[in-house]
Amino acid sequence: MPVPLLDLKLQYQTLKPELDAALIRVAESQACILGPEVDRMERAMEAYLGVKHAIGISSGTDALLLAFMALGIGPGDEVIVPTFSFFATAGCVTRLGATPVFVDVDKRTYNIDVGAVRAAITSKTKAIVPVHLFGQAADVDALMKIADEFNLAVIEDAAQAIGTQMADGRRVGGIGDIGCFSFYPTKNLGAFGDAGMVTTNNDELALKMRQLRNHGMEPRYYHTMVGGNFRIDSIQAAVLNVKLPHLQEWHAARRINATLYTQYFIDAGLSTGTGVTEFDHNNSVLLPFTEFPSDIDTHIFNQYIIRVQNRDDMRAYIQQKGIGSEIYYPVPFHKQECFVNVPTANNAFPVSDVLAATVLAIPIFPELMPTQIQEVVATIAEYSRTVRPILEL
Numbered sequence: 001m002p003v004p005l006l007d008l009k010l011q012y013q014t015l016k017p018e019l020d021a022a023l024i025r026v027a028e029s030q031a032c033i034l035g036p037e038v039d040r041m042e043r044a045m046e047a048y049l050g051v052k053h054a055i056g057i058s059s060g061t062d063a064l065l066l067a068f069m070a071l072g073i074g075p076g077d078e079v080i081v082p083t084f085s086f087f088a089t090a091g092c093v094t095r096l097g098a099t100p101v102f103v104d105v106d107k108r109t110y111n112i113d114v115g116a117v118r119a120a121i122t123s124k125t126k127a128i129v130p131v132h133l134f135g136q137a138a139d140v141d142a143l144m145k146i147a148d149e150f151n152l153a154v155i156e157d158a159a160q161a162i163g164t165q166m167a168d169g170r171r172v173g174g175i176g177d178i179g180c181f182s183f184y185p186t187k188n189l190g191a192f193g194d195a196g197m198v199t200t201n202n203d204e205l206a207l208k209m210r211q212l213r214n215h216g217m218e219p220r221y222y223h224t225m226v227g228g229n230f231r232i233d234s235i236q237a238a239v240l241n242v243k244l245p246h247l248q249e250w251h252a253a254r255r256i257n258a259t260l261y262t263q264y265f266i267d268a269g270l271s272t273g274t275g276v277t278e279f280d281h282n283n284s285v286l287l288p289f290t291e292f293p294s295d296i297d298t299h300i301f302n303q304y305i306i307r308v309q310n311r312d313d314m315r316a317y318i319q320q321k322g323i324g325s326e327i328y329y330p331v332p333f334h335k336q337e338c339f340v341n342v343p344t345a346n347n348a349f350p351v352s353d354v355l356a357a358t359v360l361a362i363p364i365f366p367e368l369m370p371t372q373i374q375e376v377v378a379t380i381a382e383y384s385r386t387v388r389p390i391l392e393l
């Protein structure tokens with residue numbers, strides 16, 4: 001039985017009547033951009049995330065760009081970003097003429113290394129961008145302390161982390177100065193196209209971001225600042241309004257799937273459990289580090305990432321057996337061609353380099369069945385047994 005990396009049609013089928021009705025409602029209203037559906041989505045997000053202001057945006061990338069613009073980041077400024085993330089995190093810094101400063105990530109969580117951030121601060125540093133990578137909370141509290149000390153802004157890239165909680169229960173996106181979210185269809189909460197959101201507890205920044213979202217216009221056709229078209233479509237907000245009440249169930253299903261993976265990898269003799277950071281004879285597959293202090297969503301498993309040494313060969317094998325997978329991300333920022341002239345691109349980033357060569361995302365979506373999870377693990381075990389041992393010590 002093939003197991004795709006993600007099957008969005010299954011989720012659509014479970015909510016089809018409500019989603020179809022929402023789409024028709026927007027069609028009949030012909031309120032196509034912003035409007036009542038967007039207002040409703042923003043208020044619902046403020047309640048869900050426990051944040052003062054949520055502002056719907058055209059995409060997660062635009063949310064980051066807008067956040068940097070609202071903070072006045074531009075030429076001569078430095079913004080500290082992890083070198084291991086999706087491209088937009090660094091691309092938006094460069095687009096504004098500022099310089100991204102790459103730092104390595106933590107080998108357990110794959111999130112930004114707080115010690116490396118401190119070491120990267122210069123007189124030009126304006127902001128730090130922690131990414132809650134794969135859906136796991138980064139240590140924003142530690143970064144806020146550093147930010148206070150050096151008078152920097154913290155922008156959370158929470159594109160993969162809608163609903164992720166810090167250990168004390170606060171949801172990410174409202175901890176730094178600005179939170180940036182994406183509703184790209186493959187995220188835990190996906191729209192029917194591109195969509196995103198910024199969040200903040202700062203009234204002044206909220207006002208500015210609302211204005212920048214619509215060309216900096218206030219009142220109509222009077223521009224005191226240069227913004228852009230970062231508006232969200234009503235149809236996307238309508239879809240999100242239907243889906244948001246189900247998000248917690250989906251997070252819970254992903255967590256159960258992660259727990260099953262741990263059990264099955266242990267049963268197959270490929271792992272001794274989560275939290276192992278070095279390969280050894282009992283750990284030829286490294287599992288995601290997870291912390292479940294209670295029933296808290298400190299990791300919402302937007303992606304379930306394993307690490308294996310001969311990854312590309314193993315991936316080709318499971319692919320041919322019908323198991324979907326993806327490499328997030330094969331090339332860290334410091335090795336991207338477009339960033340050759342970034343001064344820190346020549347620094348050493350040992351953790352990110354190892355991750356880029358060994359990470360593999362395997363299916364984790366909420367509708368996945370235990371038998372499918374079993375099949376994914378069995379196919380990986382079969383590769384290790386019959387083709388060549390995964391481990392090359």
Ligand SMILES: *Cc1c(COP(=O)(O)O)cnc(C)c1O
Pocket residue numbers: 059060061062085086088089131157159160181182183184194195196
């Ligand atoms: C998806 C993603 C983005 C960009 O979001 P889009 O909606 O695709 O523009 C930014 N940062 C991270 C970490 C992401 O995963």
